[in-house]
Amino acid sequence: MTTLAYPAxxxxxxxxxxVRHMLRYPSLTLMLLGQPIVFLLxxxxxxxxxxxxxxxxxxxxxxxxxxxxxxxxVITVASVSLGTAISVAMDATEGIMARFRTMAISRASVLTGxxxxxxxxxxxxLAVILAVAMAAGFRPSAGGGGWLAAAGxxxxxxxxxxxxxxxxxLVSKSVExxxxxxxxxxxxxxxxxxxxxxxxxxxxxxVFADYQPFxxxxxxxxxxxxxxxxxxxxxxxxxxxxxxxxxxxYVWAKWLFPRRAGR
Amino acid sequence: MRTSTQPAIAVTGLxxxxxxxVVLDGVDLTVEPGTIFSLLGPNGAGKTTTxxxxxxxxxxxAGTARVAGHDLSRDADAVxxxxxxxxxxxxxxxxLTGRENLLLMADxxxxxxxxxxxxxDALLERFDLASVAATTPATYSGGMRRKLDLAMTxxxxxxxxxxxxxxxxxxxxxxRTMWDIIRDLLAEGVTLLLTTQYxxxxxxxxDRIAVLDHGKLVAEGTADELKRLVPGGHLRLSFAxxxxxxxAATALGEPAGDEESLTLQVPTDGSAGSLRxxxxxxxxxxxxxxxxxxxxxxxxxVFLTLTGHAAAPEPAKEPAP
Numbered sequence: 001m002t003t004l005a006y007p008a009x010x011x012x013x014x015x016x017x018x019v020r021h022m023l024r025y026p027s028l029t030l031m032l033l034g035q036p037i038v039f040l041l042x043x044x045x046x047x048x049x050x051x052x053x054x055x056x057x058x059x060x061x062x063x064x065x066x067x068x069x070x071x072x073x074v075i076t077v078a079s080v081s082l083g084t085a086i087s088v089a090m091d092a093t094e095g096i097m098a099r100f101r102t103m104a105i106s107r108a109s110v111l112t113g114x115x116x117x118x119x120x121x122x123x124x125x126l127a128v129i130l131a132v133a134m135a136a137g138f139r140p141s142a143g144g145g146g147w148l149a150a151a152g153x154x155x156x157x158x159x160x161x162x163x164x165x166x167x168x169x170l171v172s173k174s175v176e177x178x179x180x181x182x183x184x185x186x187x188x189x190x191x192x193x194x195x196x197x198x199x200x201x202x203x204x205x206x207v208f209a210d211y212q213p214f215x216x217x218x219x220x221x222x223x224x225x226x227x228x229x230x231x232x233x234x235x236x237x238x239x240x241x242x243x244x245x246x247x248x249x250y251v252w253a254k255w256l257f258p259r260r261a262g263r
Numbered sequence: 264m265r266t267s268t269q270p271a272i273a274v275t276g277l278x279x280x281x282x283x284x285v286v287l288d289g290v291d292l293t294v295e296p297g298t299i300f301s302l303l304g305p306n307g308a309g310k311t312t313t314x315x316x317x318x319x320x321x322x323x324x325a326g327t328a329r330v331a332g333h334d335l336s337r338d339a340d341a342v343x344x345x346x347x348x349x350x351x352x353x354x355x356x357x358x359l360t361g362r363e364n365l366l367l368m369a370d371x372x373x374x375x376x377x378x379x380x381x382x383x384d385a386l387l388e389r390f391d392l393a394s395v396a397a398t399t400p401a402t403y404s405g406g407m408r409r410k411l412d413l414a415m416t417x418x419x420x421x422x423x424x425x426x427x428x429x430x431x432x433x434x435x436x437x438x439r440t441m442w443d444i445i446r447d448l449l450a451e452g453v454t455l456l457l458t459t460q461y462x463x464x465x466x467x468x469x470d471r472i473a474v475l476d477h478g479k480l481v482a483e484g485t486a487d488e489l490k491r492l493v494p495g496g497h498l499r500l501s502f503a504x505x506x507x508x509x510x511a512a513t514a515l516g517e518p519a520g521d522e523e524s525l526t527l528q529v530p531t532d533g534s535a536g537s538l539r540x541x542x543x544x545x546x547x548x549x550x551x552x553x554x555x556x557x558x559x560x561x562x563x564x565v566f567l568t569l570t571g572h573a574a575a576p577e578p579a580k581e582p583a584p
Contacts, residue, residue: 006373017356020363024399095352096354104341
């Protein structure tokens with residue numbers, strides 16, 4: 001028996017556990033995906049006509065669908081990552097996390113198992129949302145490279161938000177807090193370029209909207225999917241924010257994990 | 264093979280505070296391999312904190328500890344490989360079936376698949392859980408959950424097992440079952456550190472008992488040695504109503520009592536003279552005693568004598584078995 005932990009094997013074991021949870025408790029996944037679908041349908045079919053007219057002289061519902069879909073995709077990422085906070089808080093409150101911590105397993109594997117599980121959930125969720133958007137008439141014009149870059153950005157942003165959510169779940173004393181704390185993440189796209197161009201906002205709000213993490217991610221994603229030129233500075237900001245959020249979440253979660261009193 | 268003669272658990276000067284609250288105030292313990300050692304004390308005595316430190320969940324502020332021959336602070340992973348922990352709060356995965364819970368443990372102990380399945384099935388059989396192996400614990404009784412919890416602890420074949428109040432909240436029958444399981448484990452050569460607030464449980468199971476009160480060990484020994492610390496047993500006097508109870512308490516110098524059951528416990532050396540003296544004092548105060556019984560020394564008396572207060576600080580939520 002070697003004294004080394006088995007990080008990869010333990011992470012896979014934890015991933016299997018989390019996938020089994022998702023299959024056995026699909027209502028959480030459905031709830032997390034339901035919100036972006038409702039937003040998509042609401043904003044396209046209820047507000048879309050008016051909001052589309054605001055996009056420019058020949059704007060309309062179809063143009064608004066193209067505008068809002070990248071924002072909805074990012075909301076999906078935020079919503080799915082929220083599920084991580086809930087499941088990690090459930091682990092912590094139910095005592096199973098304390099059990100894991102008394103076992104000779106790779107300490108990070110409990111957390112990476114959650115991140116990988118959420119990533120799979122997010123990829124599937126994004127495919128569903130994209131299918132709904134396309135059924136509604138969304139026609140992305142990205143080429144192969146554009147799709148690849150868009151997928152890469154979404155995966156990176158998912159990993160970032162998931163680590164942050166994980167830390168928020170660990171810092172929460174109860175599952176209820178854990179489900180509310182990251183809620184702000186699903187609201188940030190509204191205070192950015194997710195639903196309306198930021199230049200339509202009052203100056204004071206625009207400053208926040210232009211530089212908060214979601215706006216560069218949404219803008220870059222939009223350019224990639226619609227095949228319009230990508231703003232290099234914006235793309236760098238999107239990747240930079242994602243890396244910073246991922247690092248903060250990772251370090252914070254790793255610090256919290258051994259300190260979370262098992263109950 | 265556990266042939267080594269070094270202690271299974273050796274603790275010196277263990278201290279832990281949470282903020283300003285001192286929870287452990289210099290605890291020394293030695294547990295010989297293949298024995299059951301019981302930490303006995305009321306809620307808040309520091310039992311769970313001791314288990315949490317020894318099972319690597321939290322770090323002590325001071326003191327040294329070796330568990331299964333490994334230093335707790337220097338080689339926590341080696342300690343983790345040797346121990347199993349069943350805490351007060353069930354540490355089972357409620358979304359996995361009983362069998363999947365055990366297989367999860369087998370995977371985390373890096374057992375080969377076939378060996379993991381063999382151990383899981385053997386434990387399900389042994390703990391009478393085979394019939395519910397394919398259902399999630401949501402449908403289990405408290406006793407079944409506790410058994411699954413303990414079974415999960417055993418998958419890794421630990422040599423030292425921590426049981427933190429393993430029978431708290433169980434009905435008397437499940438408690439007996441758990442006691443039998445614990446005795447079986449001992450017969451297999453495992454070392455057990457058991458915390459309990461039930462005196463009878465420590466008396467029934469433990470080879471040695473340490474009495475923990477406010478973070479300090481106030482006594483340690485076998486059940487018999489502890490009982491010898493108390494000269495006699497006690498008289499248990501019952502009264503008809505609270506007023507009578509109050510007058511009796513005054514007459515006898517406010518001994519320990521229980522207002523709910525209208526009883527008083529008066530220490531006695533068991534002689535007829537001491538019995539007569541108590542009754543005379545009650546007679547002088549014109550107090551009627553509804554009933555009276557004489558108890559030989561038990562751990563309750565030990566606790567009372569050592570700490571000056573009863574084992575259960577508040578009226579116990581569940582009566583001891």
